[in-house]
Amino acid sequence: MLRKEVNELLTQTDPGTAMGEMFRQYWQPALLARELPEDDCPPVRVKLLGERLIAFRDSKGRYGLMDEFCAHRGVSLWFGRNEEGGLRCPYHGWKYDYTGQCIEVPSEPEESGFCEKIKLKGYPLIKVGDVLWTHMGDADNRPPKPEWEFAKVPAEQTFTSKRWQESNWLQAMEGGIDSSHVSFLHSGSLKTDPLFRGAKGNQYNQNDKKPVFEVVESDGGLSIGARRMAEDDHYYWRITPWVMPSFTMVPPRGDHPMHGHFWVPIDDENCWAWSFDYHPTRALSGEERQAMEDGYGVHNQYEAPGSFRPKQNKDNDYLIDREAQKRGETYSGVWGIAMQDASLQESMGPIVDRTKENLVSTDNGIIMARHRLRKAVIALRDKGVEPPGRVTAHQQVRSAARVLPPDQPFKDAMKDDLKVQPGVKQTSV
Amino acid sequence: MPHDSDDMFEADNATREGRGPVDHPTMLGGCARAATRAEAAFRVQYPNSRMRTSRIFALDAKAAEAMYAITEDPWNNAHFLTLSTKGPTSPETQAADLPLSHPDGTRADLLAEIEGADVVVLLAAASDSEGAAEVIARECFERNITCAGLALARGQKAAEVDRVVNSMRRFARVLVVASDDDYIPAMLTAMRA
Numbered sequence: 004m005l006r007k008e009v010n011e012l013l014t015q016t017d018p019g020t021a022m023g024e025m026f027r028q029y030w031q032p033a034l035l036a037r038e039l040p041e042d043d044c045p046p047v048r049v050k051l052l053g054e055r056l057i058a059f060r061d062s063k064g065r066y067g068l069m070d071e072f073c074a075h076r077g078v079s080l081w082f083g084r085n086e087e088g089g090l091r092c093p094y095h096g097w098k099y100d101y102t103g104q105c106i107e108v109p110s111e112p113e114e115s116g117f118c119e120k121i122k123l124k125g126y127p128l129i130k131v132g133d134v135l136w137t138h139m140g141d142a143d144n145r146p147p148k149p150e151w152e153f154a155k156v157p158a159e160q161t162f163t164s165k166r167w168q169e170s171n172w173l174q175a176m177e178g179g180i181d182s183s184h185v186s187f188l189h190s191g192s193l194k195t196d197p198l199f200r201g202a203k204g205n206q207y208n209q210n211d212k213k214p215v216f217e218v219v220e221s222d223g224g225l226s227i228g229a230r231r232m233a234e235d236d237h238y239y240w241r242i243t244p245w246v247m248p249s250f251t252m253v254p255p256r257g258d259h260p261m262h263g264h265f266w267v268p269i270d271d272e273n274c275w276a277w278s279f280d281y282h283p284t285r286a287l288s289g290e291e292r293q294a295m296e297d298g299y300g301v302h303n304q305y306e307a308p309g310s311f312r313p314k315q316n317k318d319n320d321y322l323i324d325r326e327a328q329k330r331g332e333t334y335s336g337v338w339g340i341a342m343q344d345a346s347l348q349e350s351m352g353p354i355v356d357r358t359k360e361n362l363v364s365t366d367n368g369i370i371m372a373r374h375r376l377r378k379a380v381i382a383l384r385d386k387g388v389e390p391p392g393r394v395t396a397h398q399q400v401r402s403a404a405r406v407l408p409p410d411q412p413f414k415d416a417m418k419d420d421l422k423v424q425p426g427v428k429q430t431s432v
Numbered sequence: 433m434p435h436d437s438d439d440m441f442e443a444d445n446a447t448r449e450g451r452g453p454v455d456h457p458t459m460l461g462g463c464a465r466a467a468t469r470a471e472a473a474f475r476v477q478y479p480n481s482r483m484r485t486s487r488i489f490a491l492d493a494k495a496a497e498a499m500y501a502i503t504e505d506p507w508n509n510a511h512f513l514t515l516s517t518k519g520p521t522s523p524e525t526q527a528a529d530l531p532l533s534h535p536d537g538t539r540a541d542l543l544a545e546i547e548g549a550d551v552v553v554l555l556a557a558a559s560d561s562e563g564a565a566e567v568i569a570r571e572c573f574e575r576n577i578t579c580a581g582l583a584l585a586r587g588q589k590a591a592e593v594d595r596v597v598n599s600m601r602r603f604a605r606v607l608v609v610a611s612d613d614d615y616i617p618a619m620l621t622a623m624r625a
């Protein structure tokens with residue numbers, strides 16, 4: 004259960020809200036780099052943290068992210084002509100550079116300098132890995148550039164997708180740290196999904212549906228350990244890292260690539276579910292990459308080319324297949340790990356009413372994440388305290404899975420496994 | 433590796449042939465679209481749970497101090513108990529002999545306290561309470577009561593926190609290390625204590 008005021012505090016991210024201010028402390032994934040594939044390509048509309056923005060790549064390859072609407076009479080610059088070093092509104096020809104500065108007002112004498120008085124709000128947009136990142140906060144308080152491992156390994160080792168989720172960001176993120184649902188919701192897919200199946204650890208997941216949890220605070224957020232029985236009285240540990248505000252990783256399986264997410268608010272009732280897969284030490288195989296593109300693992304299929312709305316969505320009841328459910332192929336009847344999660348999280352309603360929840364002790368990962376978020380948001384709002392997760396060191400995390408003897412706490416035995424170690428393979432079972 | 437996702441979806445679509453937006457149930461609540469904001473407002477407003485019985489045990493003086501800060505808050509059916517001995521308790525101690533007290537100093541009986549409990553929370557800030565934790569956990573285990581352990585790390589060295597955690601590890605279904613004491617009320621509120 005969460006009190007109504009706290010639920011509102013954590014779920015509202017529009018400009019001027021406390022949680023919105025918190026998100027504006029960080030570099031956030033804004034677009035896939037492939038959405039702006041070349042200089043002077045068509046501009047892209049994107050909504051983030053309750054702000055409607057337009058992204059473009061100018062003739063010199065500079066990325067811009069700014070207010071979507073022309074300062075003249077409010078036309079969407081999605082209709083703009085991206086040419087000769089700027090985006091030109093097609094209505095009366097006003098033109099903006101990649102920072103949002105107006106550089107031409109054709110109706111006014113050039114000598115008047117009128118255009119200098121016009122500037123759209125603009126945010127930086129930088130490419131790190133396959134992702135274009137933005138920082139929507141104070142320019143004087145810009146954090147170091149993102150250094151997440153999935154974005155820093157060579158291109159052939161990594162794959163990123165994004166999906167529109169029709170729910171608030173927090174219930175989506177909480178799914179990412181809710182390790183106890185795996186043995187239920189994803190039990191069918193563990194056996195069949197090409198990016199999950201075949202790992203030894205999967206059997207431990209299947210055989211022990213009552214994991215024991217250990218929740219430990221980390222510098223940037225949390226490490227959530229789930230312990231299941233392995234053979235010879237050993238324990239199978241799966242560790243999920245969470246870094247504030249919304250980065251989560253899934254513990255790996257066998258030599259499959261590791262995966263994780265960012266959960267970024269679009270507005271209070273929608274979010275971007277960013278999903279990445281990478282292998283720290285080897286290129287993804289052709290089959291793996293194809294499987295990711297085909298919507299396996301943490302990825303999904305799309306409604307139409309160029310759309311980020313999933314093919315399975317609330318308008319078609321997520322193509323639920325009760326027969327496949329009866330046959331044991333899926334636990335919920337919904338195909339695909341990503342959409343198994345998304346369908347249930349969207350079913351909670353756009354912003355779940357947490358005053359009606361009945362949490363139990365095994366939900367402590369979620370309880371602690373909310374607690375830490377709440378404290379960080381309030382400390383930032385009331386005292387200007389910098390929240391965790393902004394600095395590079397906090398981002399150098401990995402998920403891990405390992406079998407340990409019973410007397411070894413994961414926190415010590417897996418200390419190195421939970422850190423990025425360049426050139427070293429992930430620890431996995 | 434086969435890439436059968438398209439086939440899979442085609443099969444899906446075939447079994448649901450003709451099912452497009454026009455075929456949808458006409459009432460919003462009859463399909464997944466019920467998850468709109470407007471429809472979410474129709475969630476029934478009756479309670480969906482009865483009162484829980486929670487028993488919180490502070491296993492040492494420091495934990496008791498942190499716990500006393502919140503015992504006066506309005507709780508549902510939570511009892512807060514402290515161990516009234518100093519120093520370690522033998523794990524061989526009989527349940528009836530475990531010296532427990534209520535916040536007002538009156539004596540409490542372990543078995544009477546955990547009778548019918550939904551959850552037991554062990555609070556510890558020192559590592560000499562393993563024996564007491566074992567006595568409580570043993571009785572909980574026999575009665576299928578979930579035990580959660582909360583290690584309080586405020587102002588403690590990492591090695592001491594590790595010892596506290598280790599002292600509860602064998603008994604707890606979930607073990608949390610909290611850097612601030614205010615996690616105690618946060619956790620208990622979340623669990624409707």
Ligand code: FES
Pocket residue numbers: none
């Ligand atoms: S069983 Fe967890 S939401 Fe229903």
Ligand SMILES: [Fe+2]
Pocket residue numbers: 178184185188189340344
């Ligand atoms: Fe999931």
